[in-house]
Amino acid sequence: MAIQFLPIIKALAPYIAQVATSAVPAFTSKPEVAAKVDPLLAKQIQELQAAAVQNAESIHVLAEKMQQAIQQIEAAAQAANKQVAAYKTMLFVSFGLSIAAIAASVYILVR
Secondary structure (H helix, E strand, C coil): CCHHHHHHHHHHHHHHHCCCCCCHHHHCCHHHHHHCCCCCHHHHHHHHHHHHHHHHHHHHHHHHHHHHHHHHHHHHHHHHHHHHHHHHHHHHHHHHHHHHHHHHHHHHHCC
């Protein structure tokens, strides 16, 4: 089930970091607005802005780690594909040798 989402995640991973980076300036404080409101509201706005910036940075870090994980999964898949190809080669060689051995034994029995 998770394999079906892997192409979607691979397609979106490079853009998550860009979105997080561009979203951070949208949540910065504006000094002229803070001066017109009461101190409690200004403090709450600052806390929300700090939380939004922290969340954006966390998303950026998570996006980078997701990209690294996807790259590692792709490397592991390539290694597994090489191993499967080697096993297939060994299977066909052993199958060919067994057919040759059977043919040789039938030839010796018939003769």
